[in-house]
Amino acid sequence: MxxxxxxxxxxxxxxxxxxxxxxxxxxxxxxxxxxxxxxxxxxxxxxxxxxxxxxxxxxxxxxxxxxxxxxxIRSLQLVIVPMVFTSITLAIGQISDTRTLGRISVKTIAGFLICSFFALLMACVVGIMIYNAGVFNIQVEGLEGSAGSTGSNPLNVILNIVPSNITAVFSTNTSVLAIVFLAVSLGLCMKAVGDEKSATLKKLITEVNDIVVVFLNYVVTKFGPFAIFVLLARTFATYGINHLKPALAYVVVTVILLLLFLFVGYPIFVAVTTKQNPVKFAKKIFRVAVFGFSTSSSAAALPLNVKTTTEELGVDEKIASFVLPLGMTINMNGTAIMQVVATLFIAGCAGYDVTLSQLIVIALLALIASAGTPAAPGAGAIILFTILSGLGYINDGALLAYSLILAINRPIEMLVTALNVVGDSATAIYVAKSEGMLNEDIYNS
Structure with missing residues (x-):
């Protein structure tokens, strides 16, 4: 093995x-x-x-x-909804003490917020320094302004947690937060009625989950490496240098920040919160980061992340089955970093002055908007328009700069996804360690 x-x-x-x-x-x-x-x-x-x-x-x-x-990618997306639903439902059912479940939930959210705080702090400090230095004052030419998606209130993500139509939720991969809500609700209800009355339903959910795992293992191990080559080669082959040059400042700053948090921030988080060797974490999670980078989809990387976090990093399956799907939905540190830097870049191109209070608003909007970003390729740049509209950055210059971001953001989104999936695993390790559910022998093997 x-x-x-x-x-x-x-x-x-x-x-x-x-x-x-x-x-x-x-x-x-x-x-x-x-x-x-x-x-x-x-x-x-x-x-x-x-x-x-x-x-x-x-x-x-x-x-x-x-x-x-x-x-x-479609083979992986095919089972996202059943995997998230069954794994969280079973995880809730296996945690017998409701107080323990509440404690795990609080620790999970706390872990996400700690990482998000430092990610946003780093992005804001470095981003505003670059902005004030005039590096982002670039004239964007040769593109037509794009109105992007319709701006909306970022707080809509809270409303979308509770669906109004259960069948609609199960028919799309973009409502994962609602799936999490339904899974948690079902798990709690099954606990309330007792094992005897819910035994048949639990057996059905367990069998569906087992089938999903077998399918995913086959897809990842047999086709994963070849698909990674194809996806990467095509992504870079379809990009032109002329699109990359005007946004070079944005690309360089964002890539450096993402790599810094990926290779320094998360290992420090694991070392400080769990007292474990961060090098072991970095080595074992590397293939998950590669997979996320290649597919540019947190949802597509979820199956491999669950497998690696439980089998190689020693996190109890009950913890991983709860933390990782939830993290895939709301823990978007890479997306938040990208959106902060992109907003400052667009503000510089469009001639907007960014004050300290506006910078704080940018960070808060990025945090909320990233939590509502679907775990799919390219979604982060599209949701970016919500932040721009909320700040009023919608003049002609801003729309041109936004069009440029949309045109060249695919490689950035790939690195963003790698950061997001690694952050989910790091939080799972922290929660498992705090609950005494981390197998340190497996982690250090």
Whole structure:
């Protein structure tokens, strides 16, 4: 078993490196062909390998890499709702003491908030320094302003916790917070009626959960490494240098902050809260970070995160089954960091003055908006418009800068997802340790 885990981690790491190298080479090939008057050659390559076949005008494209990548991601998304629902329901049912459940919930939220506070503090301090230095004062040209999604009150995320239609919730992957609410409610109700009356339902939920786990293990181990290569290669191959240049300041600042919190912030959090070796955590969670980076979806990475956190980091299954799905929904530290820096970048491009009070509002809006961000690729940049509209940053310059963010944010979103999923696991370790439910022998193995 240990050899199998190691083999999968090695294969994923190789796929990551190969995918990045192939993607960058393809990016430069694209630039070279387009700059030497050979646009038709690249158009043919793009049509055969990388084209999104679902968009208008792509009726004759093959899009081989796109199809393979989407088949893999959809296979994972297929079981997100049943996995989250069954795992949390069973976790609630297995925690016999209601007071223990309440204590675990409080510790989970506290862990999320601690990480979010320091992530936002870092983003605000560094971001405002860069903003005040004038680095974000960039003229964005060559793009049409985008109105983005309709701005809405970030507090709507609270309303969306309780669904008005149970069937609608189970028919989409974007209502995971409502799924969590239903699962917790069902678990508590099953406890209230007793084991004898809920035995049949519990057996059904357990069997569905077992089937989901088998399916996910097969998809991840058999197709994961190849899919990672395909997804990475296609992502970088479809980006042009001309889009990246104007937003270089935003990209560099955001990447540095995300990497800093990923490789320094979370290990420090684990070391301080659990007194465990942070190097062990970093080594074992690496493949989950790679998987999240490749798929750019916290939801798609959830199955592997649960597996790694329980089997390799020693977190009790009852804790992991509760903390990780909840974290996938509301613990979005990477998204919050990205949104703070993006907002300051857009403010600089559009000529807005950002005061200390406005910076605090930006941080609070980023925290609330990120909690309501669907665990799907590209969602963070779309929800960003909620923050901009809430602050009134909607002049022509702001919309142009926002359009630029939408155009180039895919690589950033990939790193954001890696940060989000690692943060969920770090919090699960903290909660498990505080409850005496962390197997330290497995963690240190």
């Amino acid at each position: 240990e050899k199998k885990k190691s083999s999968l981690a090695v294969r994923m790491s190789i796929s990551l490196v190969c995918g990045l190298v192939a993607g960058l080479l393809l990016m430069f090939l694209r630039e070279n062909l387009n700059s030497t008057g050979k646009e038709a050659v690249w158009a043919t390559i793009n049509s055969i390998l990388f084209q999104d076949i679902t968009v208008a005008g792509a009726e004759k494209a093959l899009g081989i890499f796109y199809i393979i990548g989407q088949l893999f």
